[in-house]
């Protein structure tokens with residue numbers, strides 16, 4: 001089936017719930033398959049709340065691959081905190097270590113240095129069986145490619161319920177079915193879809209199935225690894241709106257991974273920019289767009305297409321060349337330049353960044 005037909009189908013059977021706007025899709029989207037109008041009219045969207053409690057603390061982690069003799073450091077001394085209710089963006093080019101960090105958080109990739117705390121407790125390294133089962137429920141992941149991340153041979157009902165069969169969960173079949181039904185409805189799909197196979201769905205619907213699979217575990221934290229990159233442009237907004245509605249309703253906290261800054265601008269509260277396994281800049285989203293300081297962030301920003309064709313035509317595309325940094329004597333550190341705005345650089349560079357934002361170099 002062609003993409004166009006599939007996206008239309010997606011628009012017809014995926015029903016944005018109250019408070020979730022359909023984005024740039026056709027009007028069929030505001031009518032659910034059950035024929036009920038589900039427009040946002042009349043229902044005030046719940047407000048997102050970010051607490052000052054650190055839900056996730058990533059402290060100086062390193063992840064190495066390769067042999068003992070020829071180790072390859074994919075993640076190099078990375079630290080950041082994510083607050084409860086926050087959406088934290090991690091942005092960088094292909095191969096920069098984003099997925100590796102996500103997988104370290106869900107404990108697939110062991111870390112070689114540092115530690116990860118969740119809800120104040122260490123989750124890296126060895127855990128007791130009970131702790132392990134609790135963290136497995138609390139932290140879920142949504143994957144980039146909904147086409148390859150779902151088991152083609154299993155029915156949607158089983159795919160969504162899979163985590164509920166894990167040790168430590170004792171649900172009756174009835175309870176499992178009820179949870180699956182609720183998760184499907186929560187992501188705008190019909191409970192009847194449980195008896196179908198993944199290939200019967202469009203990309204957007206499959207990503208909703210992937211989200212339902214995470215939600216069914218009632219997680220506190222979700223690692224969303226490029227959740228919209230593989231989707232048709234027309235349905236990306238729907239998936240983002242869905243994620244943001246679920247966050248407000250359930251008080252979820254997200255790590256949102258992307259390789260393009262334009263995607264994370266509106267969904268993320270803070271953004272970390274990563275290059276070759278190192279975070280080079282971290283700040284609140286709007287501040288990052290207002291005062292990009294590291295040359296790699298500037299290069300990523302210059303790659304965002306501008307809506308005005310005249311501006312786009314005359315835009316200077318910046319290319320980042322890491323050899324511009326001379327760290328042989330003056331060693332780099334990760335330092336706070338403005339409140340909450342950190343940049344990686346040596347003394348000379350950091351002085352330059354301070355000047356750029358109007359501060360004198362000794363403040």
Ligand SMILES: Nc1ncnc2c1ncn2[C@@H]1O[C@H](COP(=O)(O)OP(=O)(O)OP(=O)(O)O)[C@@H](O)[C@H]1O
Pocket residue numbers: 065066074092093094095096097098099100101259
């Ligand atoms: N299991 C593995 N074994 C060996 N090397 C790996 C493994 N997983 C990742 N790498 C390497 O680690 C580096 C970071 O990979 P990672 O998948 O985290 O990048 P990424 O930022 O997610 O890229 P993309 O945007 O393409 O998804 C890459 O050089 C990759 O080849």
Ligand SMILES: [Mg+2]
Pocket residue numbers: 098099100225
């Ligand atoms: Mg990746």
